[in-house]
Amino acid sequence: MSTAQAETGRTITTDIPARLDRLPWSRWHWTIVIGLGTVWILDGLEVTVVGNIAPRLSEPGSGLPITSGQVTGLAAALYVAGACLGALFWGRLTDRWGRKKLFMITLAVYLAATALTAFSFHTWWFFLFRFLTGFGIGGEYAAINSAIDELIPAKFRGRIDLMINGSFWLGAVGGALLSIVALDTSIFAADVGWRLTFALGAVLALVILLVRRHVPESPRWLLIHGRDDEAERIVSSIERKVEEGREEPLPPAEGEITIKQRRSVTFMEIGRTVFAKYRRRATLGFALFIGQAFLYNAITFGFGAILTKFFDVPSGNTGYYFAVIAVGNFLGPLLLGRLFDTVGRRVMISSTYLLSGILLFGTAWLFDQGSLSATTMTACWCAVLFFASAGASSAYLTVSEVFPMETRAMSIAFFYALGTAAGGISGPLLFAKLTETGVVGDTVLAFQIGAGLMCAAGLVAAFLAVKAERRSLEDIARPLSAVTKPATEGARPAAAPGTTGS
Numbered sequence: 001m002s003t004a005q006a007e008t009g010r011t012i013t014t015d016i017p018a019r020l021d022r023l024p025w026s027r028w029h030w031t032i033v034i035g036l037g038t039v040w041i042l043d044g045l046e047v048t049v050v051g052n053i054a055p056r057l058s059e060p061g062s063g064l065p066i067t068s069g070q071v072t073g074l075a076a077a078l079y080v081a082g083a084c085l086g087a088l089f090w091g092r093l094t095d096r097w098g099r100k101k102l103f104m105i106t107l108a109v110y111l112a113a114t115a116l117t118a119f120s121f122h123t124w125w126f127f128l129f130r131f132l133t134g135f136g137i138g139g140e141y142a143a144i145n146s147a148i149d150e151l152i153p154a155k156f157r158g159r160i161d162l163m164i165n166g167s168f169w170l171g172a173v174g175g176a177l178l179s180i181v182a183l184d185t186s187i188f189a190a191d192v193g194w195r196l197t198f199a200l201g202a203v204l205a206l207v208i209l210l211v212r213r214h215v216p217e218s219p220r221w222l223l224i225h226g227r228d229d230e231a232e233r234i235v236s237s238i239e240r241k242v243e244e245g246r247e248e249p250l251p252p253a254e255g256e257i258t259i260k261q262r263r264s265v266t267f268m269e270i271g272r273t274v275f276a277k278y279r280r281r282a283t284l285g286f287a288l289f290i291g292q293a294f295l296y297n298a299i300t301f302g303f304g305a306i307l308t309k310f311f312d313v314p315s316g317n318t319g320y321y322f323a324v325i326a327v328g329n330f331l332g333p334l335l336l337g338r339l340f341d342t343v344g345r346r347v348m349i350s351s352t353y354l355l356s357g358i359l360l361f362g363t364a365w366l367f368d369q370g371s372l373s374a375t376t377m378t379a380c381w382c383a384v385l386f387f388a389s390a391g392a393s394s395a396y397l398t399v400s401e402v403f404p405m406e407t408r409a410m411s412i413a414f415f416y417a418l419g420t421a422a423g424g425i426s427g428p429l430l431f432a433k434l435t436e437t438g439v440v441g442d443t444v445l446a447f448q449i450g451a452g453l454m455c456a457a458g459l460v461a462a463f464l465a466v467k468a469e470r471r472s473l474e475d476i477a478r479p480l481s482a483v484t485k486p487a488t489e490g491a492r493p494a495a496a497p498g499t500t501g502s
Contacts, residue, residue, distance in 0.1 A: 011260045011483060012228055016219050016235050018253040021154040021472050026242040029160075032151050035215040036144045037164035038208050039107060043137050044171025045201055046114065048322060049179055050075065050130070053194045059315075063191030066123045073433070075130045082134025083141070084417035090139025091413025094146060095406065096264050098225070100217040102409075103143035107209050110136030115202035118195040142413040145400040149408070150218040155470045158345070158397060159337035165393035166333030172326035176319040183315070220405055220473070224481050226261040257474055259481040265406045273407055273480065274414070281402045284464040285411075288395035289419020291353060291457025295360065295388055297427030298450030299325075299381055309438045311374035321378045328382035332389035340394060346465035349398070352391035353458030357451045359384040364447035368440060388454065395419075402466045405479045 023029075050071060058067045066075075086106070094102040113132035120126040145161070152160050178200065182193035216238075222231035243250060274282050307313040307321060332352075340348045363380040366372050372380065396412070403411040430449075434442040468476045 010226060010228075011258065012223070013256055013258040014223060014228065014231075015253045015256045016223060016231055017257060017472055017474050018255040019235055019239065020151065020219065022251050022253050023153050023238070023242050024246075024250075025153070025156060028238060028241045029152065029156075032148070032215060033160065033164060035208075035212045036103065036148055037167055038211075039103075039110075039137075039140050039144060039205075040165060040168040041171035041174070042110065042114075042201055042205055042208070043140075044168035044173075044326070045175040045178070045197075045204070046133060046137070046171075047079075048172040048175030048326065049182075049194075049197045049201075050079070053179055053183060053197065057194060059190065061190040062194070064120060064123060064126060066126065069433075070123065075127055078127050078131040079134040080420055082131035083138035084134075084421045086135035086138025087141055087413035087417045088138075089135075091142035091409045094139070094143045094409035094413075098217050098221055099143050099147040099150070099409070100215065102139060103147060103215075104209065104212060106136050106139030106143060107205055107212065108136075110140070111202050111205035111209065112136075114198050114205065118198035118202070120195075138413070138416070141396070141416050142409040145396050145412050146221075146409040147215070147218050149397075149400045149473060150220045150405075151216075154472050155341060157401065158340035158394075158469060161397040161400070162333035162337035162340060162390060162393040165396050166330050166337075166389055169326045169329035169389065172329065173323050176321075176323040176326055178319075180317070180319040183319075224259060224261060224406060224479065225263060228261075255472075257479070258483040259479060260483055262406070262481055265410075265480065269480065270407045270410055273404060274411060278403060278477070280464050281466060282415075284460060284466075285395070285399045285402075285415040286419055287457040287460035287464075288349070288353070288391075288398060289415050290422050291357075291454045292388065292392035292395055293420050293422065294427050295356065295384075295450035295454040296392065297431055298360075298446045299385070303381075306377075306443060307374055310440070310443070311377070313374050321374065324378055325381050325385060328386045329389040332386040333393045336387075336390040337393075340390075340397070341469050344467060344469050345394070345398070346461065346467060349391060349394045349465050350458045350462035352387045352394065353454050353461060356384050356386075356388035356391060357453075357455035357458060359387070360447055360451035360454065364444045364451065367447070368444045370440075391454075391458075398466070398468075401468050401473055401476055404477045405473065406481060 053071075057064055057071050086109075090102055090106050110133060113129050113136055117126065117129040117133060120129070145165075148161060148164060149157060175197070178197055182188060182197045184193070187193070188196065216234045217230070219231035219235050222228065222234070239250060303322060303325075304315065304318045307318050308315055313321065336348065336352065359380070363372075363377070363384060366380065367377065396416070399415045400408060400412050431446045434446040466476065474482070
């Protein structure tokens, strides 16, 4: 790596991105997956527990004067609103202060808020800390996805990103099974069991916080922000850890990039980059987020009410059904993830969105005909969400890899916030009202809205998805700080080692 002085900052030529991308998969990479990815398990636990305990919270003796509709409607919308605002607030700071500082802070916010939810004594307290819990989780989306994509080698990035985002559903399985125990009044009193579920979430967050201390800052972020010596130390340390136990040396890194270091990027520059330079990618991001948000809200936020109202499933048993759905959701990214790196992004994103939308249309028709039982309805949902989960996870992957390094966290936050606000705030309010009526046609309409938007997003992806598989982040979207065009894998380096950038 070489440096030179310039009026507006130092200019450096480096091969650090290429060195990170050429690494083989190793035990060190698994520590990143565990340290960063496990937070989605907490998010899945949160959302599932609240959905499953909604009927119990509305029953006499729960300790809260709240209705089931308020839990799945207003409280859910506040959680999502908090996540959207948190994503924007923390996302900006993630690009300015760094990935590590923010993924520690946001997890601490989540931990405190979910712990205080357990002490709810009135609806306003419950609503307030559901909002603040979402506020912490929203920041996690920007900080974690940025860090993961910048640390994981290019050839593994798609499958790992999908697997990590799909781990949300491991938390959902845990939340569903936990709610069964928590709602069993022979074990816990009606006003105690649901509180323990939130307390457990706080304990798990504390464990993750301790593990996460060992995850390094993103070397790519350090490079741009004038901390190239620190970036060099981190990458050299990673290389030593990856080499441990290997019988052959690491393959050589091919390609360098010259960048002019800077401290921050203005909102004006972010806006110009995303909405002017990358208009097609911005359209793709909006479509993917809105489609998946509406489809998931059409199913998950009314899930418990549908089973209890239409199939007479006891409120304490809905967790069993949701556990099955959650397993299907996790298997989707796990089994299909590799194809996003081999078959390619465009084919896989469009096909998963379209297949899930078409299957949900079919489910709506069968439900309208009265052809489904609680078991077969759950099987239909499981099939829909097997594909939808892979597609939804690819939405986060897409917006985290198709925009320049300096805008990555803010781009994730922006698309997550606007797409999720459209589907995640209006969705719960709309779908809670539709499923509360007990009218079959209203629930069918909820399914059709989600399915239609998912299919529309799939068609957008078929035309606009970026072929990002196995490509470096710098090749997919040139950094704003780049002085020369980054070399692609196997291409001639931008500058010979030891030379000085312009």
